[in-house]
Amino acid sequence: MKAEILNLRTLHAGWSRFLLARVRLADGTEAEREIEDHGDSVGVLPYDPERRVATLVRELRVPALYAAGEQSQLEAPAGLIDAGPPEENARREVLEETGLRLHDLEPLGATYSCGGISTERIHLFLAGYRASDRVDGGGGAKGEHENIKVVEMPLVDLANLADRGELTDLKTLTLVLALRVRRPDLFAAAES
Incomplete structure (x- = not known):
């Protein structure tokens, strides 16, 4: 049965x-x-392989504030899929949140964020960019009150946060670990 x-x-x-x-x-x-139930979403780790940095965001997450008193969370840009394919939504979310215009996306797959309670499947992507791809300041979509702060940080520092267990967002941790597996050369200083 x-x-x-x-x-x-x-x-x-x-x-x-x-x-x-x-x-x-x-x-x-x-x-x-x-x-x-709120549908599928996307999560993207934009990284610049030349400068060895990643662009993340900080924004208020009320459940984290309620559960642990955390005012904000460092995380990869993400958002719900409104319409169209995940890749289109990933590019839109990253542009809105970080001001980066992405070109190529490297799909990692789709995974349930918390299959025991939520229907959300997150379509995960890695995305290389160059400094010239920054076309706006980011900060989130107008009228959504996201108050997003854009954070560009060295990949070495991001790896150290992961190693110390200080990345509290699961999609971000997954994306960082995937990038380390696929592109260990970008983290050489962190591994030595």
Whole structure:
């Protein structure tokens, strides 16, 4: 027997939807499970291989403020997929948040952010850029009150944050580790 959803009840519908699912488990018993649903998203680590820096963002994350008192989180640019393919959305989000116009994207795959509660799948990308690709100051989309601060930092420092367990955003940690595996030459100073 396979698990199946018997009933879904919407508890809240806003930017996200919160649902309560009645499920029949594989062993035949029934249980309730909560679901947070807001769709797929993208996450991108823009990096300049010539200068060996990455561009990240800091912005208020109210759940992190609530859970741990953290005012902001250092993270890779990211956002929800509005319409169109993930690559198009990735380029738009990075432009809005960081002011970088990206060209080539290196896809890493799509992964559930927290499969136990959320439907969100994050399409992850690495993206090389040059200093000349900065066309704007970034800061986020007008009217969305994101108050984003753009942070360009050496890849060596970013690797050290990962090594010390100081990257608290899972997509960012994943992207940094993937870049280290795929392009260890960019982190040579951090590895020695």
